Amino acid sequence: MAVSLIDAGLFSLAAIVLLGSPGPGIAALVAVGKAEGFARGLRFYGGLQVGLAVAAAVSAAGLFSAIQAxxxxxxxxxxxxTAYLLYLAWRIATAPVGAGGPAAATVAATSAGGFLLGVTNPKAYIAxxxxxxxxxxxxxxxxxxxALKWLLCVVVMIVADILWLWLGAAIERAKPRPSTERAINLAMAATIAGTALAAVL
Structure with missing residues (x-):
């Protein structure tokens, strides 16, 4: 089985751009990392990776066109x-800030929530x-x-998404002022809601 390393590298670069750039899933990962911390955020991260891997497998098998039909x-x-993303955006926007914020704001950071987001997002299927x-x-x-394209996509998602989750946890560890934290929450919520609504309008 001859594989061109140049072609594989270019494919991986395209996957990084399409799958690792900010969007609702990325904003959700950052928000979960910020609210739950890195370790507890792994639940959502794991569910999201499984959901995205399923979506990638469906696309690799050529079944997305069948779904569209x-x-x-x-x-x-x-x-x-969209419903899940809007719910998530609302939870993030209304999450308490300051000393009691992360403990009180779960932002639906469950493995089931992550899986739902990964497996039902039409934008992911298009990518x-x-x-x-x-x-x-x-x-x-x-x-x-x-199979190779699927594997490369999964590897890119695993690495890129864990970095975004870590970034969210790093923001929380930095202990920003309540006003700054509120602005971050609102920005993430707006990103998630805006992207979700743009997909259906």
Whole structure:
């Protein structure tokens, strides 16, 4: 199985740009890290990774087009993802700040919440579908090509998302002033809500 390292490197770079750049999932990871800390935030992170890996596998298998063909399937996914994201944004925006903030604000940081966000987000499917449709990395074997692309996407997500979770925890450890913390919360909530609404409007 011949794999071009240059092509694999370019694919990984594209995956970093598409999957590691700020969006609702990234903002949610930062918010969870800030509210729950790194260790407790791993629950949400783990669920998100499993959900995204499933979404990537669906795209790698070419099943996203089949999902799109089902009546209301994409709409149902979008409604579920948007509802969860808006709920998450509201919890972040209204979370207490100061000494009692993190303990009182769970921001729905559960593994089930992370999985739901990962597996129902149509934007993630679109990103994966774009990556899977890119130039072949294994030209002699389409199944091996899809598997390698899936693996590279998963590795990129694992590394990029753990860094975003760590950043959120680092913000909390820095103990910002309540006014600064409130501004951070509102900015993250606005990012999540804005991106969620933009997907359905």
């Amino acid at each position: 089902l009546p209301y399937a994409v709409t149902a996914m979008m409604v579920a993802a 994966f579908a774009s990556l899977m449709a890119s130039a072949s990395l294994v030209r002699s074997d389409s199944s091996a090509d899809a």
